[in-house]
Amino acid sequence: LWTPLPETADRPDAAPDPAPDPAPDAAPDAAPGVRLVFAAPDDFQRLSVDGPALAVDRDEAFGGSDPDRVRLRDLLKAVTAEHGPLDTVVFALPLSAEGEVSRRVAVATAELTALVGALADGEFGRPLVLVTTRGAVHARDGDRVDLGVCALPALVRTAAREAAALRVRLLDLPSDRAEWPDAVRAELADREYPGVVVAARGGRRWTPRLSPVPEDAVPDAPPVVPGGRYLVTGGLGGIAHDLAAYLVAAHGVRLLLTGRSPAEGEKADRLAALRALGDVRYRRVDVADADALEAAVAEAEADWHGPLDGVLHLAAADPTNQWAALERHTLANETAGTFAEQFRPKVDGTLALARLLEHRPDASLVLFGSVNGEFGGHSFGAYAAASGFLSGFADHWRHERGRDVRCLAWSMWTGVGVNRDRPAEPAARRGFRALDPDEGLRLFLAALAAPHHYLLLGLDLAHPELAEELAPGDLYAGELVVAHAGGDPDAVRAAVAPLTRDVPVPVRLVEVPRVPRTPEGGVDAAQLLLDAAPARTRRTSAPPATDLERRIARIWSDALNRPAVGRDDSFFDLGGNSLRATRLLALLDDRLAVRLTTHELYENPTVAALAALVGDPGTRTTGPSTPGPGEPGPGTPETGMPGTGAEAQ
Ligand SMILES: NC(=O)c1ccc[n+]([C@@H]2O[C@H](COP(=O)([O-])OP(=O)(O)OC[C@H]3O[C@@H](n4cnc5c(N)ncnc54)[C@H](OP(=O)(O)O)[C@@H]3O)[C@@H](O)[C@H]2O)c1
Structure with missing residues (x-):
């Protein structure tokens, strides 16, 4: 909201x-x-x-x-x-x-x-x-x-x-x-x-701003028309297959699945498994081809003796090959080809579906997008923009056309779909939870029954970066943390007791070394939450050892608003998020005249590692200047690695 x-x-x-x-x-x-x-x-x-x-x-x-x-x-x-x-x-x-x-x-x-x-x-x-x-x-x-x-x-x-x-x-x-x-x-x-x-x-x-939707407030209504007629684009993809199996088995829906490739190999197995459950057909149709789409749907409707009840739009260009060459897919280097590839199913495909549904006014439309469409995605700008289009389209169709449309922006699914083999850690670092197929299905059903037409699914709202995005009136307290910088805990507890007596959530007292401040002097709430996080066991890291390490450590202190950092502390353990990473890189450039990429920071997240990288330019993955369009920098990483700064969900 x-x-x-x-x-x-x-x-x-x-x-x-x-x-x-x-x-x-x-x-x-x-x-x-x-x-x-x-x-x-x-x-x-x-x-x-x-x-x-x-x-x-x-x-x-x-x-x-x-x-x-x-x-x-x-x-x-x-x-x-x-x-x-x-x-x-x-x-x-x-x-x-x-x-x-x-x-x-x-x-x-x-x-x-x-x-x-x-x-x-x-x-x-x-x-x-x-x-x-x-x-x-x-x-x-x-x-x-x-x-x-x-x-x-x-x-x-x-x-x-x-x-x-x-x-x-x-x-x-x-x-x-x-x-x-x-x-x-x-x-x-x-x-x-x-x-x-x-x-x-x-x-x-x-x-x-983000406004949490309580799941228990969701009405218990069937998510689809029982026995209804549905089109599923990208229907033999990983997530679509799981959802289709549930909808056919649980609600007896009839399905027209579409995709561009023949149903061979894994896709043939998926189709056979679905056909064993009920009335499921597959047609090879590019979702952006409005005429072919209309023909395939008209044929199915003739067989079914009735019009479509709805569409689940899951077709998407697989962005995972970008993991192999992340620097090439930052906006500075991105090509028109990648944009066209991502836009075809999500932009042109959605427009083709709009044409299809123009004369099927009662049919519903569910668009599958990504949290990247809301928050952006490092090295995945084309995918993010394509997903962002979906939420804009949903707003347009709902508010201006009064249509039954939803945009579901997902975090990461594990076990199925394009991210099935990807580590969950980079997404978790941004507050995007990994959803297994059971949780994905549960959220899908809850989302279809919810009264909202745009939902982000799989967010960890306790993550400081996302907590900062919450609407003030919608903040939901899971516990009350009373942070104090030293002093007798019993005295602190007694002092806050009159204020916390009627608080309906657990109250936890935490001692922090100091109250973190923003550069402007206010309380740095995000940092305070990190300092007070219960699972965070803090190692004592050795102090910076060389002159270069000390200079870099001072810059970290400024970027993170911390009095001191150790040489082996991880930037992310100290509360570094992507916004602070951006600030850190700008400071490094200003003060040391060293231009690093976020990718290099994510790969070298300690003062010691960064000093080694800066001190030995031969190990740098990119040179000081940005490579030209489509052209890798010297030694641009060719393998996607867990823990990189890239973000595709
Ligand atoms: N997996 C995740 O973690 C995740 C996270 C957030 C959002 N999502 C969204 O959820 C949806 C499903 O994801 P998934 O992981 O299941 O992907 P997937 O397995 O790659 O399935 C997508 C399907 O779309 C089809 N497709 C691509 N371009 C098409 C086109 N122009 N026309 C028709 N079909 C086309 C592909 O089949 P053909 O190649 O045969 O055409 C593919 O089978 C996507 O929209 C994705 O953006 C997924």
Whole structure:
């Protein structure tokens, strides 16, 4: 759900806008802090960005679905040679919803990817990149979703995770154009805001928050029409097979399964097992081929003597080959081919299903997405964007068309499907739980009975990074932790007793070495939770041993807000999450002039290991500068390893 942000002036982390106030006729080369605005000429006028701003026609700079990255870099070189490092880049995506959806999705993602690629290595400064959209999210009643840009929030969140040199944010503008200048001004005035997606509505800033859905509040209704007629796309895939078997066996549904490949080998076995249970047929149809889909469904409906009752859309391009070459799939290096591959089933396929269901108004639609569509995914931006499209589509269909549609965004399934052999640890580090098929099925059934059309399934809400995303009014307490920095525990217990007496959850007293603080002086709640975690047994690690280790350790202390770190402490055990990793990498670059990738940090998560890596550049997996599109850096890892920073669910 969307909650309003406190007014900027009321927030302790808000810093004043460093760019000068708008001067009536400010020369564009006034220093410091040049703002570069990529926009269609009309939109540039409408956004009326303050300060010394240089306007570049977005179409000319990017030129469609295959932007010329060399030309873009040349442009940035010319601008920064004349005006100095970039302070702010405003990137105005198409602000009118015109044109064919799938082409617009491809163009918007290609342009944004090219821009992030050009800025990612910090050569042109460390700007705040503000991506403006209109209709990318459904934040308030009455909003209309523009399917051409609704994949963008997931891509921007991916960029925020990957590009240490940048602060990237998406601002979704209100429908009233008169409000645009104020909305942009408010965003640029709050450079330090750590959130990534903001919607400006009614003069306020809104941000998406997680709101837990209690499973026991779910009504006990059948999840499907008993004996009903269903289409399952990607129907011989791993998860689909498990769900199909349950639905046929438990509810006697009739199924049309579709996929592109012949039912051979493992798929033939799955089909035979399903056919043994009931009326199940398989047709080779690419879900993006609307005519073939219509023909296959019409044929099944004729046999079944009735129309479809619903569709489960599970078709997806398998992203797991990306694990073998993660650096090549960061946005800085990602290719149009990967985007096209991921978009075909999830974007074009969903649009084809929409066409199919246009004249089947009572049929339901369940879209299978990923938590990456909400949170982004390091090295899996195309998959994240494709999944993000699904939630935007679900919003559009539910709110604007009144259709029975759901988007289920899953964490990771184990045992079946594309992640069946993947270790669960990297996902768990982000708070994404591994779901075995039984739990997956249980959640699936609960989700179909729930009144919500967009659900994230498999989140660990006790994980500090996700706890930070919870809506304030929806925080659910599993226990109350009373943390104290020293002192007599009995005295502390007595002191808090009047406050905790009526608390309906267990109260746990924990001694912490000190109360962790944010750079602004507030209590660092996420760090406090980690310090107070019961299972966390802390080893005492030896202090940094060399001068380089000591310098790196000081930078860690700053990034983690800790007074000291040992040479063998793991960054992640000390509360390092991907946002802090981004901060750490930026600090390492600033202070040691060493540019590391998140992948290198995840592979070398201790001060000692990082010092060894930095001290011996020959062992680095990537060079100091980012490789060109599609081109691996020197020694780019060719094998996916557990514990990498990459994130596909
Ligand atoms: N597994 C997980 O941990 C996980 C986590 C989060 C979300 N999800 C989502 O859950 C769904 C199922 O995942 P899964 O792991 O079961 O995947 P899977 O085993 O790879 O099944 C997906 C199926 O989609 C089919 N497909 C791909 N492109 C298609 C196209 N253009 N037209 C028709 N069919 C197409 C493939 O068959 P053909 O090659 O024969 O076409 C494949 O059998 C996916 O949407 C995925 O994004 C999975």
